[in-house]
Every structure is written in C-alpha cells, then in structure tokens.
Amino acid sequence: MRLSPAFLVPFVVTVPATAQAPSPAERAEAERRERQRELDAIKNDLARANAERTRIETEIGTMRADRAALVRSGIEAAARVRELEGKVIESEARLAGLDGREAELRASLDERRDLIAQVLASLQRMGRRPPPAMLVGADDVLKTVRTAMLLGTLVPEMRDAVRVLARDLDDLSNVRRSIVAERDTLKRDMVSLDNERIRVEALAEARQKQLATSxxxxxxxxxxxxxxxxxxxxxxxxxxxxxxxxxxxxxxxxxxxxxxxxxxxxxxxxxxxxxxxxxxxxxxxxxxxxxxxxxxxxxxxxxxxxxxxxxxxxxxxxxxxxxxxxxxxxxxxxxxxxxxxxxxxxxxxxxxxxxxxxxxxxxxxxxxxxxxxxxxxxxxxxxxxxxxxxxxxxxxxxxxxxxxxxxxxxxxxxxxxxxxxxxxxxxxxxxxxxxxxx
Missing domain, CATH: 2.70.70.10 (Glucose Permease (Domain IIA))
Structure with a gap:
C-alpha cells in the first residue's frame, strides 16, 4: 500500500524537531542578558521621559503668564489622555482575546500530539520504499503488514485529521502575527500616553504656581x-x-x-x-x-x-x-x-x-x-x-x-x-x- 505525498507532507511539516536543552551556564548567560536588556530599557525610558518633560516645560514656560492658555492646554491634554486610555483598554481587550485563542489552538494541538506521533511512526514503517522482506525479521514483516491493514481503514479519517490540523496551524500563525501587531500598537499608545501624562502634570504645576500670590x-x-x-x-x-x-x-x-x-x-x-x-x-x-x-x-x-x-x-x-x-x-x-x-x-x-x-x-x-x-x-x-x-x-x-x-x-x-x-x-x-x- 502507498500513501500519496499530499497525505504525507502535512505530518512531516507540523512536527517540531526536539531542541537540545540548554546547559546551566547557557541559562545563566541568557538570564544575565535578559536582565541587562530590561535595565537598558528602563534607562532609555527614563531618559526619554526626562527629555520629554524638559521639552514640555520649555513649551509651557512661554504661556506661564497666560491663564487661559494654560487652562485650554490642560483640558486638551486631559482629553488626549482620556482618548489614549480608551485605546489602551481596547488594545488590551483585543490582546486578551488573541491570547485566549492562541491558548485554545495550542491546547487543541497538544491533545493530538500522541495521535500525530503514532501516525508518523506508522508512516515511517510504511515508507514509500520499504526494505525487502528478506532483510528483515518475520516479526517486522508481520508488524508492517498489520500496520498496512490498519492504515488502510484509517487513511480517510487521517486525511480529514490532517486537514483540520493544517487549518489550526494556519490559524495559529495568523493569531501570532495579530498578537505581534497589536502589541506594537499598544506599545506606541503607551508611549504617547506617558508623554501626555507628563504634559498634564507639567501644566497642573504651572497652574498651581500661577495661583497664589503668597x-x-x-x-x-x-x-x-x-x-x-x-x-x-x-x-x-x-x-x-x-x-x-x-x-x-x-x-x-x-x-x-x-x-x-x-x-x-x-x-x-x-x-x-x-x-x-x-x-x-x-x-x-x-x-x-x-x-x-x-x-x-x-x-x-x-x-x-x-x-x-x-x-x-x-x-x-x-x-x-x-x-x-x-x-x-x-x-x-x-x-x-x-x-x-x-x-x-x-x-x-x-x-x-x-x-x-x-x-x-x-x-x-x-x-x-x-x-x-x-x-x-x-x-x-x-x-x-x-x-x-x-x-x-x-x-x-x-x-x-x-x-x-x-x-x-x-x-x-x-x-x-x-x-x-x-x-x-x-x-x-x-x-x-x-x-x-x-
């Protein structure tokens, strides 16, 4: 019995190779690099925030004596903060949905991991060019024959399973791309939100300094x-x-x-x-x-x-x-x-x-x-x-x-x-x- 290449390929491409476990030294080095990246990110965020605050304070300094301009700018900045807060909330909700969908797909694939392994083992035994019977033992021949008989009844069902598997893998790939895009959008909105909050705070300070004569x-x-x-x-x-x-x-x-x-x-x-x-x-x-x-x-x-x-x-x-x-x-x-x-x-x-x-x-x-x-x-x-x-x-x-x-x-x-x-x-x-x- 021979199985068509179209039937064989999906199984071959969907099974990940087993990665070699990193050594303790490699894990320690990876953790050190990750901590350094986090530290660098914090330093960059602080530098950006300080630079933005300096720029905003310089801008506000030109309107410090103008109460109406300060108030108007404060209201506009607060409105932008509210708008960005809404966008962040929506992005987080979409991310939560995408993360949930990814978890569902992963769980579904994990449930079929044993089945995929069994089918692959059978397909390996039923290769397109099996060894001659004279080169293998009788038990091996019997196992091969029995496998062929079993696969003969299961091929249509396995073909359907492969189609479902391919669809789920395609969905998973699309979900992952959507998650990356949504996280990029969220990151940009969070940076904008931080900048607007700095502006609101600086405007509030300018308003308070303007208030009291004593x-x-x-x-x-x-x-x-x-x-x-x-x-x-x-x-x-x-x-x-x-x-x-x-x-x-x-x-x-x-x-x-x-x-x-x-x-x-x-x-x-x-x-x-x-x-x-x-x-x-x-x-x-x-x-x-x-x-x-x-x-x-x-x-x-x-x-x-x-x-x-x-x-x-x-x-x-x-x-x-x-x-x-x-x-x-x-x-x-x-x-x-x-x-x-x-x-x-x-x-x-x-x-x-x-x-x-x-x-x-x-x-x-x-x-x-x-x-x-x-x-x-x-x-x-x-x-x-x-x-x-x-x-x-x-x-x-x-x-x-x-x-x-x-x-x-x-x-x-x-x-x-x-x-x-x-x-x-x-x-x-x-x-x-x-x-x-x-």
Whole structure:
C-alpha cells in the first residue's frame, strides 16, 4: 500500500524537531542578558521621559503668564489622555482575546500530539520504499503488514485529521502575527500616553504656581484645612467648616454664591453660554449647574461598580457612585467650580470638593494625587487628579475591586442627589468604559 505525498507532507511539516536543552551556564548567560536588556530599557525610558518633560516645560514656560492658555492646554491634554486610555483598554481587550485563542489552538494541538506521533511512526514503517522482506525479521514483516491493514481503514479519517490540523496551524500563525501587531500598537499608545501624562502634570504645576500670590499663606491654610478634616465627622460638616473658617475656601464659596451666569431669554441665554464655554479664561461657570443635567462629562474612564441608592455592603445605602479605573488614570472636573477642599479625609483617600454654585457641591474621592488647590476655579474637563495603583481600603472592602476606585458624590444644599442623570449620554465608543479590568 502507498500513501500519496499530499497525505504525507502535512505530518512531516507540523512536527517540531526536539531542541537540545540548554546547559546551566547557557541559562545563566541568557538570564544575565535578559536582565541587562530590561535595565537598558528602563534607562532609555527614563531618559526619554526626562527629555520629554524638559521639552514640555520649555513649551509651557512661554504661556506661564497666560491663564487661559494654560487652562485650554490642560483640558486638551486631559482629553488626549482620556482618548489614549480608551485605546489602551481596547488594545488590551483585543490582546486578551488573541491570547485566549492562541491558548485554545495550542491546547487543541497538544491533545493530538500522541495521535500525530503514532501516525508518523506508522508512516515511517510504511515508507514509500520499504526494505525487502528478506532483510528483515518475520516479526517486522508481520508488524508492517498489520500496520498496512490498519492504515488502510484509517487513511480517510487521517486525511480529514490532517486537514483540520493544517487549518489550526494556519490559524495559529495568523493569531501570532495579530498578537505581534497589536502589541506594537499598544506599545506606541503607551508611549504617547506617558508623554501626555507628563504634559498634564507639567501644566497642573504651572497652574498651581500661577495661583497664589503668597505661598506661605496658602501653606498655612492647607495646614488649617488638614486640622479641620481630622475634626469633621462627615462631609457635610467638613464642607460647612471649610467654607466658613478657611479663607481660600470661604472666598471660593462667596464667588460661587455671587457668580453671575447668563440668564436671559432662552435664545440669547444659550448663545451667551456657548460663547462662555469657548472662553478658557472664564472665572465663573459658563452654565448654571442646574442646567447641566444630562451633559456633564464623566470624570474618569472606568467601570461603574456601585450606583446611588444601592446597598453599600455595610448595612446602609450608597450616597454616590463608584467607578473602577486603570492604575494612574487621569481624573477631570465634571463641571466648572471652585475648589473648597483638597486633601486626605478619613477613609475616602484623597478628597476633592468643588462648589459648583447654586447650592451644589461635587465630591471626588479615592485619588492618589490631587493637582488643584484651595480656592482654585477649574473648568469642566480640566485635569484635577490622578488615580493610584489600588483602591482605598474602604473601597476595597465595599466594592470588592482590586483596581483603583473613584467615588463620586453630588450634593444639593447639603443633601445627596443621584449623579447618574447628570452625565452626558455615552457615544458608540463609550462601551469601553464597561470593560476596564486590566
């Protein structure tokens, strides 16, 4: 019996040669080279980051005296960071799918390894030019005959198995190429993201340096605010005391109370509001907060963990919303407002409170760093903080998340309100917000 070359070739090309195991010395040398490569990569990343920061700081230095330019640049940089964070999330999700497909194909091939080995052994025995019977023993002849009889019944099934095997190997090759391309894309996006984060941080520093005429006075107020935060038992008491006892917060609260926002006939009012929104140098809200319902940008790219009014896991109900985020995610102001508290508070982690005017306060908690200061007026979309690498202890307990968690709370005249109706509807690409798990 003879088997066609078309049947033989797939088996021959799919069986890898057994590689010789490296010696201990070779393994040690390979590990040393790998460590050196990692060290060189870290050094290169640091050098690149320092060079990029120097370039950005030089660029920002030309606009340091221009508040509107700094604010506008900060908002644009934060938007680019948010866009790149979304691309990174999508790339990681695609990579996870590709890695899973590769694992499936490998497992499928591994399951057929014994079968392939058996068939190859049989084919070797059934070579196209078998040795003459007189040169082999009777047992060998019998084994060959029996193998021929067995293969005669199995050839059609083996041919089908070969086709499936070839298809799987082709799929595996395509998946590997896709993984390499996706990792290259992810690497480029991560470099761009790092550069934009450096820009956001430099802009935030420039904004803070621009703020206070007396840094010594502001330091004293920060210390006083820190003392109040230790004395206050809850957010309502903290807000009340900050806005009456801390000069910077008191001035911010007064500005929020007396701020004049366009309130004319509907058409005129709308045109004035749109013009105000384009003005990055504005010092009061472009739109009264009560009119922003359904239009506020989300402060972070993340997955909703807990909703307002849900059980909080401690016997009570949630007074706000919780979002899990990527480590190091950028946090932006959801609305125009004045900073009336900025710093740590009890189990909230780093806490930021904005007075949005009209009796509304916005609370953002759980950040690793806050990049705005007491009394500062911030615009919607302006960067205000950065998430850390893990959730605050309290958030880890109540949400069960191992990722950073941003807590958002809205208040009207001291009472909690549901933030959900205030967010702008999410576009087609916003579904990436629901899969931040890496």
């Amino acid at each position: 840094e010594q006075t502001l330091d004293a107020e920060r210390q006083r605010a820190s003392g109040l935060s230790r004395q206050a038992d809850n957010l309502e008491l903290l807000i009340g005391r900050m806005e009456t006892e801390i000069a910077a917060a008191r001035r911010a609260a007064e500005a929020a109370r007396t701020s004049v926002v366009a309130r004319g006939p509907a058409a005129t009012d709308r045109r004035a509001q749109m013009a105000a929104l384009q003005n990055a140098g504005r010092m009061n809200p472009a739109i009264p907060f009560a009119q922003t319902r359904g239009s506020l940008p989300m402060p972070v790219l993340g997955t909703r963990l807990r909703e307002f009014g849900a059980q909080d896991g401690l016997g009570g109900t949630e007074r706000g919303q919780s979002f899990s985020t990527r480590p190091g995610a950028s946090v932006t102001a959801p609305a125009d407002g004045w900073v009336v508290y900025s710093g740590p508070f009890r189990t909230y982690g780093q806490l930021l409170i904005l007075n949005a005017g009209g009796g509304y306060h916005l609370v953002l908690a759980g950040m690793d760093r806050i990049t705005v200061d007491l009394g500062q007026f911030v615009l919607a979309g302006e960067p205000v903080g950065v998430m850390g690498d893990a959730p605050p202890p309290a958030a880890a307990v109540t949400t069960g998340s191992s990722q950073p968690v941003l807590y958002v709370e809205f208040r009207k005249d001291g009472s909690n309100i549901d933030p959900a109706p205030w967010w702008a509807p999410r576009g087609p690409g916003a579904q990436t917000n629901e899969r931040v798990r890496g």
